[in-house]
Amino acid sequence: MSPSEFEIIDRYFTRRSTLPAHGVSLGIGDDAAILRVPPECELVAAVDTIVQGRHFLASTQPRSIAHRALAVNLSDLAAMGATPAWALLALTLPVAEEHWLSSFAEGWFGLADRHRVELVGGDTTRGPLTVSVQLMGYVPAGTALLRSGACVGDYLVVTGTLGDAGAGLVIARQGDAAGAPGRAAQELLARFDYPQARVDFGIAARGIASGAMDLSDGLAGDLPKLAAASGLAAHVDIERLPLSNALRVYASESQAREWALGAGDDYELLLSVPGARLADLQAAAAAGGLRLTVIGELLQGQGVTWSIHGRAVQPLAHGFDHFR
């Protein structure tokens, strides 16, 4: 980028905070950032890239793009039970446009401030719109929630509701052509545009849940990864999947279940928890105003089985046509 474009970008991303930054010895402006991981803690690090046309639409607002780029990484740290702390932002832009950057920065700092995440570095390059965020945080050593921690007999639980973002994506794709969306559609659209990572609950679940991962690719795609990492089989009762009122209003039950199983982008947490600790986990969720639903259990063996009202069903690769 030209020097003047660097100046524009600097203006939006170099904040002059009056608060002492949290564990930051040196932030933006040198060759690298210098950070202090708290004593007795391990560093937790994740990276996720979002690309226009693949993870968001050409019509998506810059504010939503920034929110998503940070939220998907917050969700990864939430799934480890980690406290997020520092982010690096690699922003590739076709052109540095002031209005765009202003909206992007608003989306970024709105979410970053809520979770006390400090932007400590990054780079900007010219090219097709791509946002890669690297997020670092920490956990007390040995306490991170892993995909491999689930045990036979553990309950499978999920936070929040599933399928909303899948519906939101369909609504976003329709765009203005469909006319003004109703209230349910607006709620679903917001679930797609502004995913909420379950950071506080992830931290609260440390020492209670036996395993965790976040749902980015949909339950049917993600659950087999948790089961395999734990060396176990899993069973899900599809009728127990938590569906929002908005989704029930917007879609038929079979369509809602299809999105809840197969659509991605919900960024809810999927956890395993021993029966003896389920009440504790539910209390932790309730304390954060978060819904927590038992959807199945972990079993001896391998693979994932699905049933609906006691009848075994098999999700298809591209959706669940037999539910229709």
Next chain:
Amino acid sequence: MSPSEFEIIDRYFTRRSTLPAHGVSLGIGDDAAILRVPPECELVAAVDTIVQGRHFLASTQPRSIAHRALAVNLSDLAAMGATPAWALLALTLPVAEEHWLSSFAEGWFGLADRHRVELVGGDTTRGPLTVSVQLMGYVPAGTALLRSGACVGDYLVVTGTLGDAGAGLVIARQGDAAGAPGRAAQELLARFDYPQARVDFGIAARGIASGAMDLSDGLAGDLPKLAAASGLAAHVDIERLPLSNALRVYASESQAREWALGAGDDYELLLSVPGARLADLQAAAAAGGLRLTVIGELLQGQGVTWSIHGRAVQPLAHGFDHFR
């Protein structure tokens, strides 16, 4: 990407190392990596993105692209005097092609192994070719080399030789049209295609140099940043700039100096060092087989001045035409 493409990528990037990884509690395969920063050390983190058509050519070999993506980040850590340890790789590819990935992985692991950098996570997305690497390492707390550390009277020194990568880029752009390159041209091309980060020297310079940065945008663009960060002026004697034999063979002296001042991609280190410690820094460089050259000094005031055989000159924004 499709599941089969993920499998292809997994095959190239998930290595089954027989050695215990260095400070890695959990590597690739969960929502995030878990890492252990050594006691009494600070974490050092950098990110750099390279984009096809901007940082490398469409004709650049995948092996060289991977090398560059890691080397530019190694260079950032070298400039802090940090020991590199863990990398996250965000790879955006138009298509997952086995031969391409094999060559890319070869370039990556060739350089990563040399510096004991462990690949602990990342993601792959489909889109225009973009490689974003986030590199983490550590320094004993309080010992990192900063741009702001230079003092009045310090010498300005650079490692290696300058301008070679600038010539190499010109040669690369000519491509096959120019016929088989001679030996000097091959050396210069290699300097562009396979930049060598001065990692060991950066570590050795801790406690000796007063300040440091890496030269990615060319001396004329980078030195003002170091001077400004230290609140000082700087002066450079252009005739002292270290030029390689290959560059002297390939280009006229004025052209060589132009590249040494204005071209980027050398990834040498620019350091400030008190006169009393210059011999120690030279000994550290010699121990690593690295050339170290005094090119100027830090002065009271602000801005950068340049002279050639005692005559003041002013670099132009786009090269140094008056040297021709």
